[in-house]
Amino acid sequence: MDRLADELGLEDGLIYLNHAAIAPWPKRAVAAVQAFAAGCGSAGSQGYPQWQATEQRLRMRLAELIGAALPEDIALAKSTSEALSFVAQGLDWQPGDNIVGIQQEFPSNRIVWEALGEQGVEYRRLDLSASSDPEADLLALCDARTRLGAVSWVQYAGGLRLDLARLGQGLRERRVLFCVDGIQGLGALPFSLADVPADFIAADGHKWLLGPEGLALFWVRPTLRDSLRLTQYGWHMVEDMGNFDRKDWQPADSARRFESGSPNMLGIHALEASLSLLLEVGMDAVADAIAERSAQLVALVDRHGLELVSPREAGRRAGIVTFRVPKVDNQVLYRALMQRGLMCASRGGGLRFSPHAWTPPEQLEQAMALTLATAETLKPG
Incomplete structure (x- = not known):
């Protein structure tokens, strides 16, 4: 997916997981x-x-x-x-x-x-x-x-x-x-x-x-x-x-x-x-890369004990992975993440992440780490 990644010129520090809403344009x-x-x-x-x-x-x-x-x-x-x-x-x-x-x-x-x-x-x-x-x-x-x-x-x-x-x-x-x-x-x-x-x-x-x-x-x-x-x-x-x-x-x-x-x-x-x-690039290659990123997100949701809203079966998913973080208001969490440069959406009572084929896999790890760290700051003392 290097060709796709080279075509995106996002500003430094921005994690873009919002293609199910409005996508950034290629160069x-x-x-x-x-x-x-x-x-x-x-x-x-x-x-x-x-x-x-x-x-x-x-x-x-x-x-x-x-x-x-x-x-x-x-x-x-x-x-x-x-x-x-x-x-x-x-x-x-x-x-x-x-x-x-x-x-x-x-x-x-x-x-x-x-x-x-x-x-x-x-x-x-x-x-x-x-x-x-x-x-x-x-x-x-x-x-x-x-x-x-x-x-x-x-x-x-x-x-x-x-x-x-x-x-x-x-x-x-x-x-x-x-x-x-x-x-x-x-x-x-x-x-x-x-x-x-x-x-x-x-x-x-x-x-x-x-x-x-x-x-x-x-x-x-x-x-x-x-x-x-x-x-x-x-x-x-x-x-x-x-x-x-x-x-x-x-x-x-x-x-x-x-x-x-x-x-x-x-x-x-x-x-x-x-x-x-x-x-x-070819739609088969694009779909394979998106499937890998969706599977990575599902694995991260499971690893951290979060609630998966999206289907678990790979054949029932496309690029959307929605999940809920327990013990926090997920709408408040969404707004906090957007302020911190993580572009996502509030859907289905939780957070909707939607990476594209060009999204670096390491950004998914960073996004989840930021989500968990931000959620900790929002939990009642």
């Missing part, structure tokens, strides 16, 4: 944005054809990342929430329909479905704390009126990783559409549409993909593209884009139909550069 992404900004300042839009070439490269890299057939199958959304909303507001719901999901989801993958209640659509949620086989239990929630299964690949708080292939196959057998929020998995784990029978995929680029906020992947199975009712319109989503004088129009045949207005060119330059690095 090449910083350089790409700096060059883009300099060009905008000195020549305005003179370089627009080159900007469009970078946009096309990004679509190609995202297609490669998930195993999509064509870059034209990739839409560039503003966020995971927007992409999921395209599905929620685009399907033709009928009163009495239902959606199957998970109770502990991040709001992006919960509110969009809950909002359909006013149309008479039920959102059925599995409580993961009461499930030892989440795929089977999710399928058991389905009935003849289930239209959609909507889940996160990896749960944001505890880090549970679902078996998407198994769940997707079960949903397909029941003729239920399958929507995957991939934000906590893409960039940390390999993914292939050849193995996962998904119908919709959404994922912002600012976590494990090492990109900026404000730019997300949205993929729809091409045979379903026309079935989503469009909810946003503008100059960029039409088939004959650029012919501004044309009065008649139709949505683009490609996934660009979901992109109503001007593209986020600054974000495109950053994410394209970050993805180039991950794909150069």
